[in-house]
Amino acid sequence: MSGPYVTLQRQAWAELSDATDIDLDEATLTRLRGIGDPTSAQDIVEVYRPLCQLLHLYMLNTGRLHAQNSDFLRLDVRRTPFVIGVAGSVAVGKSTVSRVLQELLRRAPGHPKVDLMTTDGFLYPNAELERRGLLGRKGFPESYNRRALLGFVMAVKSGEAHVSAPVYSHLVYDIVETQQILVERPDILIVEGLNVLQPARVEPDGSPSLAVSDFFDFSVFVDADEQHVKRWFIHRFMELRRTAFTDERSYFKPYTLLSHDDALAMGAHVWDTINGPNLRQNVAPTRERATAILAKGPDHIIDSIRIRKL
Numbered sequence: 001m002s003g004p005y006v007t008l009q010r011q012a013w014a015e016l017s018d019a020t021d022i023d024l025d026e027a028t029l030t031r032l033r034g035i036g037d038p039t040s041a042q043d044i045v046e047v048y049r050p051l052c053q054l055l056h057l058y059m060l061n062t063g064r065l066h067a068q069n070s071d072f073l074r075l076d077v078r079r080t081p082f083v084i085g086v087a088g089s090v091a092v093g094k095s096t097v098s099r100v101l102q103e104l105l106r107r108a109p110g111h112p113k114v115d116l117m118t119t120d121g122f123l124y125p126n127a128e129l130e131r132r133g134l135l136g137r138k139g140f141p142e143s144y145n146r147r148a149l150l151g152f153v154m155a156v157k158s159g160e161a162h163v164s165a166p167v168y169s170h171l172v173y174d175i176v177e178t179q180q181i182l183v184e185r186p187d188i189l190i191v192e193g194l195n196v197l198q199p200a201r202v203e204p205d206g207s208p209s210l211a212v213s214d215f216f217d218f219s220v221f222v223d224a225d226e227q228h229v230k231r232w233f234i235h236r237f238m239e240l241r242r243t244a245f246t247d248e249r250s251y252f253k254p255y256t257l258l259s260h261d262d263a264l265a266m267g268a269h270v271w272d273t274i275n276g277p278n279l280r281q282n283v284a285p286t287r288e289r290a291t292a293i294l295a296k297g298p299d300h301i302i303d304s305i306r307i308r309k310l
């Protein structure tokens with residue numbers, strides 16, 4: 001049995017697309033790239049061009065089906081945004097994939113409004129995590145206000161005019177109570193986060209429940225072997241230590257006082273105690289729920305693509 005996916009090596013995948021003109025200039029790529037992420041103009045042509053073509057097929061047909069479903073039910077439902085989920089480990093490069101997709105989809109004919117939100121805004125504030133004994137489990141499913149996240153995605157999907165979401169700051173390592181982001185009727189919404197492909201929880205009282213992934217029209221899982229992701233995480237940690245952590249407001253400021261070797265050990269410790277176990281226990285098991293799996297090799301570059309065929 002070959003399973004529900006077709007697996008294509010990068011070159012075979014690249015050959016599926018037609019000659020659609022799609023590229024990003026170097027300045028734009030530099031703006032979109034995360035720390036240590038090597039995404040290049042060649043990736044845009046070979047990986048993202050076919051992906052955008054496939055996404056357009058999904059968008060066209062999902063839109064049609066939704067309109068016909070509403071007609072059949074005699075509902076006067078306004079157009080709903082096409083929602084794309086982007087999942088994967090900490091430090092695997094989800095943010096770059098999401099930002100590149102946002103930029104490319106914005107440039108499509110008709111210039112759709114494409115919004116991107118990360119689920120970290122729905123983490124409980126540190127004080128609440130502490131109260132729940134979860135400060136060492138940031139990023140685990142239970143560290144999020146899942147009900148609020150689900151409410152947010154459902155509100156956007158149902159076409160509400162102004163939907164707000166809380167904001168997380170990596171700088172202060174906490175929710176910023178004074179900030180909100182506003183999502184106003186996008187044509188496409190990208191929802192990026194570690195746990196966006198989690199299935200619905202089984203409620204203790206047996207009442208029905210939903211998950212954000214129930215509202216995805218397409219989803220992407222960014223995948224790589226843990227040994228590589230751990231290395232990318234530690235590399236980023238050391239880069240941030242030279243840059244963002246030196247800010248007076250940074251929660252991580254004390255890490256700048258550590259010796260190089262102690263900082264390396266601290267990065268490895270954070271991986272081994274939080275992000276690694278979360279990847280193994282919660283994130284990786286959701287991979288096979290994605291429509292597309294982008295698999296990276298040791299060099300952080302996407303080398304094969306799996307697409308759901310069933």
Ligand SMILES: Nc1ncnc2c1ncn2[C@@H]1O[C@H](COP(=O)(O)OP(=O)(O)O)[C@@H](O)[C@H]1O
Pocket residue numbers: 034035088089090091092093094095096170171240244252
């Ligand atoms: N401590 C930090 N300080 C500043 N930025 C950070 C920190 N940790 C992560 N980031 C940034 O937050 C974004 C999300 O990171 P992450 O959740 O690890 O996802 P990914 O690496 O898959 O995009 C990235 O753009 C990353 O560079």
Ligand SMILES: CC(C)(COP(=O)(O)O)[C@@H](O)C(=O)NCCC(=O)O
Pocket residue numbers: 090118119120121135136138139192193194195270274275
């Ligand atoms: C903020 C994150 C949980 C990711 O959130 P996401 O947007 O994927 O929901 C993660 O990037 C992170 O910073 N984890 C913290 C691990 C730690 O306590 O250091």
